[in-house]
Structures are given as C-alpha cells and as structure tokens.
Amino acid sequence: MNKLWRRMCRKEDPSVYEQKDAHLARTLRVRDFLALGVGTIVSTAIFTLPGAVAAAHAGPAVALSFLGAAVVSGLVAFAYAEMSSAMPFAGSAYSWINVIFGEFFGWLAGWALLAEYFIAVAFVGSGFSANLQGLLSPLGFKLPTFLAKSLGAKGGFIDIISAVVIIAVALLLSRGMKEAARVENVLVIAKVLAVILFLVVGATAIKVQNYVPFIPKYHVNPDGSAFGGWQGIYAGVSMIFLAYIGFDSIAANSAEARDPQKTMPRGILGSLAIGVVLFVSVSLVLVGMFKYTDYANNAEPVGWALRQSGHAVIGSIVQAVIVLGMFTALIGMTMAGSRLIYSFGRDLLLPKWLGKLNKNNLPNHALLVLTIMAVIVGAIFPFDQLSQLISAGTLVAFMFVTLGIYGLRQREKKDIKNEGFKMPLYPVLPFLGFAGSLVVFLGISTEAKIYAAGWFLIGIIIYFLYGMKHSYLNKEKEDSQNGTE
Template identity: 70%
Template sequence: MNVFKRMIKKEDPAVYQDKDAKLPRVLTVKDFLALGVGTIVSTTIFTLPGVVAAQHAGPAVALSCLLAAIVAGLVAFAYAEMAAAMPFAGSAYSWINVVFGEVFGWIAGWALLAEYFIAVAFVASGLSANLRGLLGSFGLNVPFFLANPLGTKGGFVDLIAVVVIILVALLLSRGVSDAARVENILVVLKVLAILAFIAVGLTAVHWQNYVPFIPKYHVNADGTAFGGWQGVYAGVSMIFLAYIGFDSIAANSAEAKDPEHTMPRGIIGSLIIAVILFMAVALVLVGMFPYQKYAGNAEPVGWALREINQPVFATVIQSIAVIGMFTALIGMMMAGSRLLYSFGRDGMLPRWLGKLTAEKGHGERGLPNHALLFLTVIGVLIGAFFPFAFLAQLISAGTLIAFMFVSLGIYRLRPREGKDIADPAFKMPFYPVMPALGFLGSLIVFMGLDVQAKLYSGIWFVVGLAVYFVYGIRHSSLNDPK
C-alpha cells in the first residue's frame, strides 16, 4: 500500500465501538447541559460583551452575539448528528477518521488539541487572576513571585493556577459521575448569578444608550473596524471564541447514556441557553452605560454594578466568575483527556495514553487517567511557568478548522448511515444545504481572525504533520494486521 492510500485509509466504526465500550456510560442530558453551559458560559460572559461593544460593535454587540451563535448553531447540528451516529471518544478526530481517513482525522484532532492544551492553561490563569483580585479586595495579597508566570511581572510560578488544575484533575480521576455532580451544582449557581445581574441591571437601563444601535463605520487606531456591519463582523470573530465549548460535550459522547437522544439535546440545548444569556448580558450592559465607558475595562459587569451603587452584587459576580472558570476547567479537562485517550487508543501518540483504569479503588472503572495526567502536566507547565498570551489565537483558529471538517463530514456520513454506521434518531435538518452553510459560516469567521491567528495555526499544523509522519503513521492501529 503506497503512502497516500495509507494516509486516507478509514477506521472501521465497529473497532471504535468495541474499544470505547470500556468507558462507563453514566452521563445524562442534565449532565451534558451543565457541562456545555459550564464550558461555554465561562468568564467570557462577564468580559467579552463590554469589550466587543467598546472596540467594534457598539450597542450592536447583541447582533455579534446572535450571528456568532447562528454559525455555531449550524455546526452544532452537524456535531449532534455525528455524536448520535458515532458516540466515540475524541469527537471530531474519531469521526473524521471514520468518514474521511486517518490523516484528515489527525489534522482535525491536532487542531482541537491546541484548543484544549491552551484553554486549560488560560482558564486556570484567568481563575487565578480573578481569585487574586477577589482576595485583594479583602486585603489578602499573593506575593508577585507566586502570582505570575516565569518572567512576567516579577513572577516565578502562578501557584493558584497550578493548584486549581491539580484539584480538577483529582476530581476527574475519581470518575465523571462525581465531576458531573459538582459541575451541575456550580452551573446552577452561575446561571442564577447571571440572571441576578440581568434583573438588577435592567433597573438602570437608559434607552438612549441604544441609539444609534449600529454606530457609523470607521477604522480604529489599530486598523480594526468599528461600527457598521464591518464592526459587527469583527465582533463575531471575537464572540465566537465563547461558543466553541460544545465540542467538549461531544468529546465525552462515549460516556453518554442513550447517546442517540442525549447528545443532540445536550449539544443544541446548551448552546441555546448560552446564546440567550450572552445576548441578555450584552443588551443590559450597553443599556446601563454608553458603550464607550467599557473601553479598556477588564471587568465591565463588575464595574457597571459598582457604578450604580451595587458593590455587594459586584463582589458576588466576581466570585461567580471564579466559579464559572472552575466549571469551564472541568469541561475542558474532561474533553482534552478523552481526545488524548483516543490518540493513544489508535497508536497516533504513545499507547500509554490510551490505557484505562482497571481497578475500582475509590473511583469509577474505565477512566483515561493516563491521558488526564499528561494533560494536567502540560496545562501546569503552560499556565504556571510560561507567558503564553500569543497562543490564545490558536484556540479559535484550530477549532474553526475542526468545525469545517465536521460540517463537510455530514456528506460522507449520510450514505453510510444504516449500513456500517448506526442510523441515528437525530439528523441535521435541511440536508444538503445546512452542512454547506455550517462550513461557509466557519470559513467566514476564520477569515475574520487576525493574521497572527492564521500564522500560528499554520505553524501548529506543520508541527502536527511532522508528528504524524515521524510517529503516528508508523504506530497507528491501522498498520497493525491484528
């Protein structure tokens, strides 16, 4: 078999079904809704609406939220059908491996791996910064050398980031049931806090702040767009980053009860809840104060509450922001460990990553704790010791590429449903038009990212292809005649 034929060889879905059968199917619709909302509605809901309003869209930030949600929703339908038909660990990596072939699956999985490595570190670092700010308001200050990454503001290690990553890893190592219970409770608290902000903020809304709803277009000093539909479009690319968390639900589909029904409801339901909350927060924020007030403001929600003499609510919101990042960290580490497990399962990375726990002990059986350990170590190294702000661009760029693969993958999936792949109860509506719209929407958002994002994603994919040709293709399960 020549190299090209070897690269596009497809995995048998029955093999994945057999390998992933050892993962315990314990997660319900409620758990996936909490996981999705917990991951999507993280600290970004308290920061992004104000930032996007001030930098790009003005009061039309709500339109940016809506348009980003429409694109994410198109892809979410594709994810829902894929997850219902192929409830395998690894989400896009495993699906694309089955419908397009190994090299394309690897590219999609490698794209998502950047998201999870960096997102774990970013969320932990953001949690640390917010928690330190909260402690500082009570006169408790963490020394600089224990508060910042190596070489940043006199720092040596971000100790809080290290601790929270390890705590979440310990929780997940006991099993997804325990983690889901914690996630469910914390997500309810977070949603209640957001609803409280909306209720309080509505009492301070001034309708003149919405006029003009779409400000006149001009170019910012940094060359980016403000106002007009150009500004709304620029806002879409920023807001979209908040909605990509539904991939973390799909990555855990091998642990879903009745995945045919559970996965579509969890993926689409969590996105709908997130969109409603994002748009409500955005509209209330720009109604409370002129959008210009949020320029350079790192905590627009807390600031707005303090400005209307609600300091207690501001403190509560900041506390909930910390909780929100903890729930996002649970979701990202669950999904990232399942992706790494699927790489090890297939021999694309060392098979040690694909080992599952065999003994009951104090936790569940059949957990990818080796993959979880590896993710924890990488997350700690990036988040605690290295300044990594420039890597944030890889999160949205890599995920959008995976979204494009999944959207197009529906065209290869449909002819095989009911044959070698299960015929799912849920199917993407308006086929064959909607998959094309999902692909085009993701491409348009990708084109809206800045040059750095595209450059860093290009470098990441070159590295990924090198890993594939040096290690993956030689050790892949598809090379094993057994």
C-alpha cells in the same frame, strides 16, 4: 506517492471504536450533558468577552456579534448532534473524521481540537484568576505581579492562581465521572442564577444614551483591526466565537452517554440555546450600564460594572459565584481534552501509554498530560491573546465535521447505523455550516492564523514521523499481511 496517499486515507471501521470504547461506563444522562454544556459555554467568556469586544470592535452592537457567532455555531451544532448520535465515540471530531475521511484527516481534526483544549483550559484558568483577584482586591489581597500574571504580560512570570485551579480540577476528575458530574450540576445551577441576578440588578442601572449610536462609525484601530460598522461586528464575531464551543466538549464524552441517540442531540442543542439567550442578554445589559469604552482592558467587567453602579454587595455575590462557576468550564474542557488525548493513544498515533486506563477505567495518563500543557500555555500567554488562539483550531475542526455529514450520509445504509438525530435541510445546512466557519476563520487575527499554521505544521511532522508508522491501522494491516503470508 499513491501508496502514501492510500495510507493517509485509511479509514477506521466504526465497529472497532465501539469495541475499544466499550470499557467506558455509560453513566451520563441528558441533564449531565446540559450541565456540562451550559457549564462550559456559560463560563469565562460570558463574564469577560462582552465588555472586551464592545470596547475593541463592536461598541453597543456587541450583541449582534454574539448573535452572528450563534448562527454559525448553531449550524455546526446540528452537524455535531448528528455525528455524535451516529458515532458516539470518545474523541469526537477526531474519531468521526477518521471513520469518514481517513486517518490523516482525522488526525488533523483532532490536532486542531487539541489546541482548543490546551488553550481553553488555560483561558478559563486565567479568567478564574482575574475574577478572583478582582473579588479579593477590596479586602486588601494582592499578589506580587510576577505571580499574578503570565510570562507574556508585563512584569509577569506565572499566573499562580490559574495553575492551582487547573491542577485542582484535574485531581477532581482523576477520581471519576460521577463525582465530577455532581459538582458540575450544582455549580451550573448556581452560575445561571448568578447571571440572572446580574441581569435583574444591572437592568436597573441601564442608561439609554449608552446604546447611542448602537453601531458606531467604522474606523481602523491602532493595531489594524476594525472598530464600528459591520466590519467591527464581524471582527467581534471572530473574537467571541470561542464563547459557544462548549458543545464540542459534550461530544467528546459521547462514549460515556446513556442512550446517545437521544442524550447527545438534546445535550448539544439544548445547552447552546441556553447559552445564546444568556450571552445576548448579558452583553445588552453590560453596555447599557456604562459606555463601552469603559470596559477596555477589563478582565472582569461584570463585577466592575456592579461595583461602579452602587451594587458592591451584589457585585461581590455575583462575582463569588462566577469564580466558583468557572470550575464547571474547567471540568468540561479538561474532561473533553483528556478523552481526545486518550483517543490518540488508543489508536497509537501518540504513545500507547496515553491510551491506557487505570483500574477505575479512567484515562488519567492523558489527563496528566493535558494538565501539564494547560498550565504551561497559561504561564506563557496573557489572557487577551488566548481567545482567538482557541477559535483558530476549533474552526478548522468545525469545517471538517460539517463536510463530514456528506460522507456520513453515504455510509448510513452500509456500515454506520443512525436511528437518531438527522441534520435538517440536508444538503444545504452542512454547506452553510462549513461556509460560516470559513468566514469566521478568515476574520480572526493574523497572529492567530500564524500560530494555527505553526501548530498544524508541528502536527503534520508528528504524524509522518511517528503516527503513520505506529498507528493501530498500520499495525492492523501489517498483521493481516503477515497472517496471509
């Protein structure tokens, strides 16, 4: 048993990751990471979740749910900023925890993030499809139900628009980072301008009575979840936590950052700050335009609210930009997910083929696998089930990273040099980040926890049956023993 535990806790030398990732070109600057972060954070969730959470849990107080999620995300973002500054490796939390706590724990953190990326890409693809269909429906465009909805929705078989857009983004990324970054930067600017246009126009349609009562009286929904009171706000926090997880996609690409000690903290914290301001503003305007109950089961509330308030043309413009802007989140999540899968293959915890690069030093094998899995997930799960499934895996990874700060500080004067960003108020803030992530995790639905438990069980089985035996660390140890003999 002691031998097994020692194998599970084998730690990777950070210098090995530096060598392994050296072939990845460091081309991304602060503005690229800001665009990547804002593009991922200010995405499907900002145009869909404010209405859904207001109707299902928080009422007009949905803005408080966004603020609560922002506080926890901010604490975790500080930890991510320090980790990516000290260890700018591909794979983010997976690689960091592998170095700090050991291979098995790194695998669990990475496996948790892999669920996030599979589901997040499918979630954004579903949001893209819903908004595009809402935009085109006034023109008489309507897909058959079996092609417009996922298998998990009534009458659905596959969301064909979602599948096509996911594949299109993968093809763009397969051409290289520079091309993707150019598209990302342009679309992010357009998307932020569209959000501002909604805020300005939507503010003219606000009716003060829609905010009263701001925190509705607490009661239990038919499905057993909370509505109203602080319980409803808390339920909303757990549902919308995914809105802010885009900063993780920045960290996953830190091996391709110029001067990561500066670019990573600025990109992570800057994009999160912009996202918080825009999320809270959109939620306040949206629930002020119409009573929160009007947004129940509405996957495109922003466009709907503008149309219903007499701004059909503005609504069409905003929604058109929204649809195009969702490419940015797909780019960010697909990039991050492919780098994570590449990292698994790089360390031989999954087949070596996944860690191979093409002639342009791009992890297109990993990109192919991520694309296929995201299309499958999007084909099975309906839009409203995907949000909490993302949060479950991500929160587990966040808990690992915040606790990892303690291990990092102990190593900084030994084999890890960190001359960049340091998480303030150490050792208090790392603990608060861990505690906040745990509290949010406890608030997600039972269904999401069951799915998460099943996902981790699969990951543990894969590790013990394949990863532990084939891993780079195991191979390295065997080679050293054979050399000694």
